[in-house]
Amino acid sequence: MVATTTGAAAEHRRPGPRGGTERRGRVRRFLDRYWYAYALVLPVVVVVGGLVILPLAQGVFFTFTNINEGNIANPVLGREADYDVVGLANYLNVLSGDPAYGSFWGVLLRTLVWSGICVAFHYGIGLGLALLLNRPMRFRTLYRILLILPWAVPAFVSAFAWRYLFNADYGLINWLLGSVGLPTPVWLGQSPVAMVAVIIVNVWLGVPFMMVALLGGLQSIPGDLYEAAEIDGATPWQRFTQITLPGLRPVSSTVILLGVIWTFNMFPVIYLITGQNPHTRILITYAFERFFSGATRDYAIASTYGVLILSVLLVFAGVYLRALRSQEAD
Amino acid sequence: MAGVSYVKASRVYPGNPPVRAVDQLDLEVNDGEFLVLVGPSGSGKSTALRMLAGLEDVDEGAIHIGGNDVTHTPPKGRDIAMVFQSYALYPHMTVGENMGFALKLRRVPKETIKAKVAEAAKMLDLTPYLDRKPKALSGGQRQRVAMGRAIVREPAVFLMDEPLSNLDAKLRVETRANIAALQARLGTTTIYVTHDQVEAQTMGHRVAVLKDGLLQQCDTPRNLYERPANSFVAGFIGSPAMNLKTVALTSEGAVLDGLTVPLPRSVVAGHDAKTITFGVRPESLRLTGGDEVGMKLTVDLVEELGADAYVYGSVDIGGTAERFIVRTDGRTPPSIGSTVNVTLRDDNEVHLFHPESGARLETTKAPTA
Numbered sequence: 224m225v226a227t228t229t230g231a232a233a234e235h236r237r238p239g240p241r242g243g244t245e246r247r248g249r250v251r252r253f254l255d256r257y258w259y260a261y262a263l264v265l266p267v268v269v270v271v272g273g274l275v276i277l278p279l280a281q282g283v284f285f286t287f288t289n290i291n292e293g294n295i296a297n298p299v300l301g302r303e304a305d306y307d308v309v310g311l312a313n314y315l316n317v318l319s320g321d322p323a324y325g326s327f328w329g330v331l332l333r334t335l336v337w338s339g340i341c342v343a344f345h346y347g348i349g350l351g352l353a354l355l356l357n358r359p360m361r362f363r364t365l366y367r368i369l370l371i372l373p374w375a376v377p378a379f380v381s382a383f384a385w386r387y388l389f390n391a392d393y394g395l396i397n398w399l400l401g402s403v404g405l406p407t408p409v410w411l412g413q414s415p416v417a418m419v420a421v422i423i424v425n426v427w428l429g430v431p432f433m434m435v436a437l438l439g440g441l442q443s444i445p446g447d448l449y450e451a452a453e454i455d456g457a458t459p460w461q462r463f464t465q466i467t468l469p470g471l472r473p474v475s476s477t478v479i480l481l482g483v484i485w486t487f488n489m490f491p492v493i494y495l496i497t498g499q500n501p502h503t504r505i506l507i508t509y510a511f512e513r514f515f516s517g518a519t520r521d522y523a524i525a526s527t528y529g530v531l532i533l534s535v536l537l538v539f540a541g542v543y544l545r546a547l548r549s550q551e552a553d
Numbered sequence: 554m555a556g557v558s559y560v561k562a563s564r565v566y567p568g569n570p571p572v573r574a575v576d577q578l579d580l581e582v583n584d585g586e587f588l589v590l591v592g593p594s595g596s597g598k599s600t601a602l603r604m605l606a607g608l609e610d611v612d613e614g615a616i617h618i619g620g621n622d623v624t625h626t627p628p629k630g631r632d633i634a635m636v637f638q639s640y641a642l643y644p645h646m647t648v649g650e651n652m653g654f655a656l657k658l659r660r661v662p663k664e665t666i667k668a669k670v671a672e673a674a675k676m677l678d679l680t681p682y683l684d685r686k687p688k689a690l691s692g693g694q695r696q697r698v699a700m701g702r703a704i705v706r707e708p709a710v711f712l713m714d715e716p717l718s719n720l721d722a723k724l725r726v727e728t729r730a731n732i733a734a735l736q737a738r739l740g741t742t743t744i745y746v747t748h749d750q751v752e753a754q755t756m757g758h759r760v761a762v763l764k765d766g767l768l769q770q771c772d773t774p775r776n777l778y779e780r781p782a783n784s785f786v787a788g789f790i791g792s793p794a795m796n797l798k799t800v801a802l803t804s805e806g807a808v809l810d811g812l813t814v815p816l817p818r819s820v821v822a823g824h825d826a827k828t829i830t831f832g833v834r835p836e837s838l839r840l841t842g843g844d845e846v847g848m849k850l851t852v853d854l855v856e857e858l859g860a861d862a863y864v865y866g867s868v869d870i871g872g873t874a875e876r877f878i879v880r881t882d883g884r885t886p887p888s889i890g891s892t893v894n895v896t897l898r899d900d901n902e903v904h905l906f907h908p909e910s911g912a913r914l915e916t917t918k919a920p921t922a
Contacts, residue, residue, distance in 0.1 A: 450628075452654075453628045454629070456628075457629075461658060469643075469645035
């Protein structure tokens with residue numbers, strides 16, 4: 224009985240086209256070998272696909288339509304979707320810089336300035352603190368924990384705390400400034416001072432990450448390089464520029480890239496501290512405003528801003544990484 | 554060019570009790586000399602070198618280079634160059650930049666730097682690699698770059714901290730000879746730290762043996778070998794190590810199993826203890842026929858090295874099995890597990906030490922050097 228079955232199976236397989244059998248065999252071997260790898264990856268693929276890829280594709284599609292609150296499908300009102308595909312009109316409108324579409328170029332410039340200033344302070348202060356904390360001293364661990372703390376506090380908690388500090392009439396900052404006879408500006412009003420305030424808050428929030436990353440980088444530089452440089456006659460400043468900075472380069476380049484991307488899209492600090500203030504408006508907050516407020520919630524323009532932000536960051540990351548690579552090849 | 558002297562120099566690490574890493578080191582290194590500091594790990598040899606480099610504080614005493622007191626001078630003011638165990642090459646600089654870095658910091662004109670780097674590179678066969686980064690080099694090449702960096706400086710003193718320990722055995726032997734030849738050619742005073750006594754014996758004009766921060770002996774390799782100042786040096790210098798046993802002393806001499814070695818009257822007379830530390834090198838022992846007086850050695854292991862063989866075995870002395878190593882002819886080694894008869898080649902080829910202090914007890918044999 225058993226023998227017959229096997230015989231039949233063998234008989235059945237043989238007449239099939241040779242290539243087909245071989246291919247099936249290869250697929251079977253491949254699955255036998257790697258099925259668990261695919262099984263392990265599958266949940267992540269599903270989640271990432273559902274939460275990132277699909278919404279992204281939908282967003283890109285919206286940029287070619289005139290979708291807004293008035294023409295989107297609304298099951299509550301029993302209304303069908305009746306938005307139209309408008310081609311590149313949204314892009315043309317936004318890129319024209321028309322104030323009705325958010326003065327794109329001005330806001331982009333402000334976003335770049337905001338990112339540049341914030342990351343420069345993040346890096347500078349983070350490096351300074353990392354250098355201080357990298358030398359042996361008492362209570363070093365305590366200092367490290369205290370300096371990492373701003374990072375551990377949720378951004379919205381810090382944002383509200385800072386709002387109170389910046390309050391023009393009752394805030395601690397103006398009280399301090401006033402008590403030493405300095406001017407006490409209206410920090411969070413409709414003026415460029417608000418931008419200074421949000422930059423201060425964002426710097427405070429972003430320094431711990433830079434500090435921790437750079438501290439790790441500093442510790443990876445072998446101590447005998449400093450000793451060799453000292454014997455070679457390098458002053459402390461020369462040791463910093465000739466050993467420390469080149470030694471930190473791999474870490475620096477990564478954290479600066481990350482810092483720029485995060486700051487470029489730093490929504491909570493600006494929105495929670497100043498709300499909808501044209502003086503602190505950056506691309507991401509404008510996209511939010513456009514999406515959730517206004518006479519008609521303009522999903523199409525908001526999506527267009529989203530895609531433009533993504534494009535700017537992609538171009539930046541590409542150019543940045545290429546520049547790094549060519550420098551490394553030297 | 555300069556001599557170096559340590560004057561009762563100590564490095565004391567704070568603690569309870571404080572650790573005296575280098576303890577009252579007194580050492581004179583002559584101009585142009587190749588001095589090797591050798592000792593087991595923790596002996597303070599590297600610390601002593603780093604004190605000379607200015608990388609460690611000198612807590613007591615003083616250090617002079619070329620007659621100048623440099624005890625509190627920072628490293629850059631000492632006119633020294635150091636080769637590190639890890640080489641410590643600057644990873645982001647090319648070989649040429651690494652070698653010229655010290656000159657660049659001293660604002661030496663570019664053309665001069667280039668010429669000096671080229672000259673050193675030629676000396677070390679590094680010319681084709683001048684534009685490479687250290688990570689693109691092999692271990693041996695990196696080692697040469699580290700040497701080159703020191704040579705380009707033309708310092709008064711070279712300091713080398715185990716520069717060969719990251720090389721494989723064959724390359725190490727080769728590089729050992731190259732460094733010794735280079736030093737002879739340049740004639741620069743060199744202090745070289747190693748834990749390898751073979752390196753020490755083959756490279757140094759003189760060798761200083763350290764243990765627990767204390768200088769044990771500083772002498773020529775031959776004198777260290779033939780007249781070790783104490784039992785530590787006797788056991789440390791020489792490979793395989795000297796057979797060192799503390800044995801009973803009678804009026805006839807030292808008692809080793811069936812063998813009684815007559816000792817010089819001068820030693821026995823001046824020595825009041827009942828025991829004595831008796832040392833004999835493997836090559837001073839020989840296997841002999843059963844009819845001669847000797848120790849019964851049970852063979853545990855035979856290392857055949859071609860021309861020679863080292864026989865490791867144990868001898869029953871006063872009830873305990875003591876291990877002995879005997880050098881013998883490589884063509885007819887005894888088999889493992891057999892018992893052989895061992896005796897001295899020459900009753901004068903023995904080293905005697907005080908059983909407690911370990912200090913050498915002089916035999917009548919005249920020193921050779």
